[in-house]
Amino acid sequence: MSTASLTFAHAKYSLLETARVPIAVIGSLVFPALSLLFFVVPQRAVAENPEWATQAVISLSVFAVLANALFGFGLNIAQSREQPWDPYLRTLPAPGIARVLGHVFSTGLIGIAAIVPVVVLGALLTSAEASWWRLILGFVAIAASALPFVFIGISVGYSMPAKAAIAVVQVLMFGLAFGGGLFLPPAIFPDWLDAISRFLPSRDAREIVVWAVQGGDLAPWAWIGWFAWTVVTLALALLLFRRDEGRRFR
Amino acid sequence: MSIDGTAVSIDGTAVNTVLASLSHVTRRFGEVTALDDVSLDIRSGQIVGLLGPNGAGKSTLLSLVQGLRRPTSGTVELFGGSPQTAANRRLLGCTPQATALPETLRVGEVIDFVGVHFANAVPTPEIADEFGLGDLLRRQTGSLSGGQKRRLSVALAFVGRPQLVLLDEPTTGLDVDARRTLWDAIRRQHDAGATVVITSHYLEEIEALAERVVVIDGGRVLEDDSLGTVLSRVSLRQVTLRSPEIEKIVNLPGIARQRPDATGATTFYVQDSDAMITALVRSGIPFSDLSVRGATLEEAFLTLTEKESV
Numbered sequence: 001m002s003t004a005s006l007t008f009a010h011a012k013y014s015l016l017e018t019a020r021v022p023i024a025v026i027g028s029l030v031f032p033a034l035s036l037l038f039f040v041v042p043q044r045a046v047a048e049n050p051e052w053a054t055q056a057v058i059s060l061s062v063f064a065v066l067a068n069a070l071f072g073f074g075l076n077i078a079q080s081r082e083q084p085w086d087p088y089l090r091t092l093p094a095p096g097i098a099r100v101l102g103h104v105f106s107t108g109l110i111g112i113a114a115i116v117p118v119v120v121l122g123a124l125l126t127s128a129e130a131s132w133w134r135l136i137l138g139f140v141a142i143a144a145s146a147l148p149f150v151f152i153g154i155s156v157g158y159s160m161p162a163k164a165a166i167a168v169v170q171v172l173m174f175g176l177a178f179g180g181g182l183f184l185p186p187a188i189f190p191d192w193l194d195a196i197s198r199f200l201p202s203r204d205a206r207e208i209v210v211w212a213v214q215g216g217d218l219a220p221w222a223w224i225g226w227f228a229w230t231v232v233t234l235a236l237a238l239l240l241f242r243r244d245e246g247r248r249f250r
Numbered sequence: 251m252s253i254d255g256t257a258v259s260i261d262g263t264a265v266n267t268v269l270a271s272l273s274h275v276t277r278r279f280g281e282v283t284a285l286d287d288v289s290l291d292i293r294s295g296q297i298v299g300l301l302g303p304n305g306a307g308k309s310t311l312l313s314l315v316q317g318l319r320r321p322t323s324g325t326v327e328l329f330g331g332s333p334q335t336a337a338n339r340r341l342l343g344c345t346p347q348a349t350a351l352p353e354t355l356r357v358g359e360v361i362d363f364v365g366v367h368f369a370n371a372v373p374t375p376e377i378a379d380e381f382g383l384g385d386l387l388r389r390q391t392g393s394l395s396g397g398q399k400r401r402l403s404v405a406l407a408f409v410g411r412p413q414l415v416l417l418d419e420p421t422t423g424l425d426v427d428a429r430r431t432l433w434d435a436i437r438r439q440h441d442a443g444a445t446v447v448i449t450s451h452y453l454e455e456i457e458a459l460a461e462r463v464v465v466i467d468g469g470r471v472l473e474d475d476s477l478g479t480v481l482s483r484v485s486l487r488q489v490t491l492r493s494p495e496i497e498k499i500v501n502l503p504g505i506a507r508q509r510p511d512a513t514g515a516t517t518f519y520v521q522d523s524d525a526m527i528t529a530l531v532r533s534g535i536p537f538s539d540l541s542v543r544g545a546t547l548e549e550a551f552l553t554l555t556e557k558e559s560v
Contacts, residue, residue: 085351
């Protein structure tokens with residue numbers, strides 16, 4: 001069997017499992033949309049400025065993908081490593097990359113589904129605007145820019161038990177979201193915070209998606225940073241995956 | 251010891267190819283040594299029973315062959331290569347623990363999912379019928395009974411038409427009927443060409459299925475022989491009695507071990523209780539409160555272990 005078809009199979013059955021317990025994904029689906037309703041829509045100065053409103057929608061979309069990737073991978077992997085079904089799957093003749101990518105696609109799809117309500121609410125209730133092809137470009141950019149989050153989530157999942165993963169994922173999620181300018185726009189950051197922010201994958205992701213949707217120039221540090229984070233976190237995820245022997249007890 | 255898995259004949263029984271081998275394998279978990287310098291070849295065509303009490307190292311041994319764990323020292327080969335390379339597991343069949351099946355997936359979906367991994371998987375309805383799951387394909391696995399889950403787990407090992415199947419305690423917790431049904435299915439799969447390694451702490455199960463028996467305890471291989479030979483060593487009977495002249499009874503032939511109990515009676519472990527009692531009566535040694543019963547496997551293992559240490 002080819003790696004591609006095995007990847008597809010792992011993604012399909014993981015989605016099927018998730019879909020049978022829909023409540024599990026509702027949290028990640030509604031949280032970003034609620035944030036938009038409570039924090040962006042009431043601030044008319046932002047909501048009525050097309051440029052700012054669009055950037056706010058983009059930031060919360062990136063946050064949706066970030067949160068979904070960290071929870072979807074970090075927590076799911078840590079939990080499944082504690083259940084005996086996972087060791088069984090590892091005895092099947094599927095190369096490691098097929099299982100990693102299968103997870104990427106299934107959780108990625110849920111992430112995309114979490115963005116849709118943010119975009120729809122943004123279009124209806126704020127002055128955010130984008131032409132249809134810019135919107136599509138934005139989705140492509142968000143999928144690509146989310147890769148480091150996915151690999152960070154996988155690395156967390158394979159390096160610690162579920163109880164520790166919950167805490168680490170939350171710290172990472174809020175740290176990356178604030179530091180990357182997803183809750184507050186980087187324009188109001190002091191210089192020192194802005195400098196740190198540029199080294200975070202969440203800031204890189206935000207800049208790339210803003211560039212895809214609104215046009216303009218993309219600073220080289222953004223895509224170089226994204227590329228570096230993707231390569232390093234992918235290597236780490238693969239290393240931890242290969243080394244994994246299930247949960248360790250001492 | 252490098253063996254090409256494809257060189258095995260179609261029926262899988264005629265050629266004595268090494269499918270999996272461990273050589274001088276030691277595996278430690280921190281301070282605990284789960285396997286201690288174990289060397290073992292699994293050859294095609296056999297049903298190998300891996301017999302030992304809980305914690306003997308059986309599951310660790312299987313997890314090494316499955317590629318789930320690496321040995322601390324020594325080498326493990328599966329179809330001539332590393333079990334950690336996915337391609338070397340194409341002809342390997344394993345079972346998940348029955349409690350591990352993903353509860354929300356349907357029986358048919360679980361079988362389909364596993365089947366995708368193999369080039370020549372058995373069609374789902376066919377394997378389901380073989381293991382008596384034909385009517386349950388639409389049921390979510392969470393709704394199955396213990397016996398049904400167990401049958402599904404074992405069926406998954408055979409979905410990919412494997413040459414080597416590893417079954418870890420496949421019938422633990424099943425009633426007699428369910429156990430026999432499963433044994434029949436495993437035997438049919440073996441007749442169709444699969445080599446089977448089955449772990450158990452039930453002597454009865456090993457007796458019903460295995461041709462070759464490997465007895466393992468404390469991480470070491472104590473016995474590795476044909477079923478008949480091993481049975482004669484581990485199938486002991488307990489003869490309990492009271493007597494003022496115990497020391498004379500100990501010298502009777504065929505007594506493997508003796509143990510006094512708190513009530514003043516003494517239990518003897520013997521291979522042939524009939525012969526022992528005949529000899530006892532002929533000797534004229536006085537005795538009372540005689541009772542005879544089968545020894546458990548754990549008791550038989552103790553006897554084996556003591557022989558080793560002598």
